[in-house]
Amino acid sequence: MGPFKAHEVIEERVNELDLRSYLVGFDINDSGVSFYRLDPLVMKILSALHEFAYGFHEGTNTDNTETLSKLIEASRSIYKIDEYQKVKDLYLNSGSLTDAVADKYLRRGEFGELILHLILRDFHNTVPLLSKIYFKDSVGHTVHGFDAVHIDPVNKTLWLGESKLYIDPRKGINELIKDVDEHFKSDYLNSEFNLISKKIRHTQNTSEQEYWINTLSSGGKLSEKLHKINIPLLCTYTCDAFEKFDDETSNEFSEYYRNKILMLKKHFDDNYTHPLKSHLNIILMLFPVSNKIELVKKLHQKLSLIQQIGG
Template sequence: MTTDAPIFESDLIFDQFIEEIQFRAFSVGYEFEEFRYEALVDLIFSALLDFALPASEQTITAINAQRKLRRAAKTVYATEKYGKRGEFGEILLHIVMRDYFGSVPAISKMYYKDGPNETVKGFDAVHIVPRDNDLELWLGEVKFYNNIRNAIRDVLPELHAHVDKVYLRNEFLFINNKIDDSWEYSDRLKRLIDERTSLDKIFSRIKIPVLLTYDSKVVRSFSQACEEYKKHLISELNEYHDVFRGNELPNVDIVLILIPFEDKKKLVDKLHEKLRILQLI
């Protein structure tokens, strides 16, 4: 499903190289022979408020705009040891789910952090997609890495652990306790994940989008989105998709999302610089 009007207008930044039911792949390409770092940074921060704050906190006015933005920035993290943190990957997943699958966030896990540098355990995203009188439950996983094989290696055990019966019941309890009663889908989602609802009924409605990032040899080898670049990048993306699907995966609907970078460290440094500015406004 692709929405007609992407909320974050990410279609102006992303080129979608692969669009399949269970596999999506995006790249930002180049501008004046340079990887579009600034465009990607701007896209990520355009989703900050929607990602970090619950819907009830997102009303922006001329009076509260600065305070809301600062508050949202502070929920991400407040440390100089940011190199291996994954929050920006979670925002990327949030953008893709909203813009390309028409999802609606159920809870903002960042909002419920116990401290500014705490990591929130559980699924990296909890969204729903309305389907007529039914709901799909989208439970996202992210590995914001520079090495694709490490990303695949590390996400696999989490996928298996996160579809365990006990784990799901505990996660649903956490989600249920955090759902805003004023949210339009509140009652429907609470009934879906109620402890009395059979997991068989819930499982048939679960989709797990898995977003993996990595430093791409193809992206580093080109400076323009020419036809040769597109051919090589699609080949690389399909190769890693095959590697991922070649592993033993849990029996649940998994959508793989790949986003290749030129240099993840350089991107993270730019993201951190902008985050610090917003935290101080």
């Protein structure tokens, strides 16, 4: 059980070495009518907001008297990012948002990174090594290029993750493949490793500092470093399975869902041709939801309310 208890809302339906899939199912209301559990999903995602924004850079615990102020601070730090503020305005002030406009303005965004943070923490037992939001907001330094930089302290692995929020999963997967092509080259990686090594000193997770500083130092072999790295690629997207069915436990839903996941995995395999393919530990993570636009709208609505509490 992870720190945020994501399994209460999110089910890991496919668990394979290079493929994971997640889903949120249905519940019934007081009238016995089935509904998709969008609101519990939104609240579960936002439960990881403060840790996502600040990682372990300010410690691993928050005083009970500071819980609300830290949450408000975290929401404000996210909206200090210009692009993210623009996306919020677009989502909340637009009467109707077309799929084309939505994908144009929110192909990635911090919500994709927040969902990735939650899944890595609760389903893969990682801990955050660095937080991009923390460095954007507090330190003002150039930040690393990955959407997640986590570690598994038990297995001594580094998790460098990428995330996409798309309506069309194939487009999201194509963009994830582009990220791998751009980011997993020796020059780029060595540059990122140096940045990460310097910023590790800003975290209070001191027991891991020296190990990862030494591991990522420029003197080591790239092949040895890649062996210690897992690359989770998360695509959260709209899926029609939640319109066609209203019970995720039914055989019909399960068959339809799995076929969709396997088709997307095939799409990834057919298009993933990185020259270092045999050296990269890729984990494709697929997270279909009922409606990506509605999910993002709800997240912005809740986050805006938190931001406004402090006046």
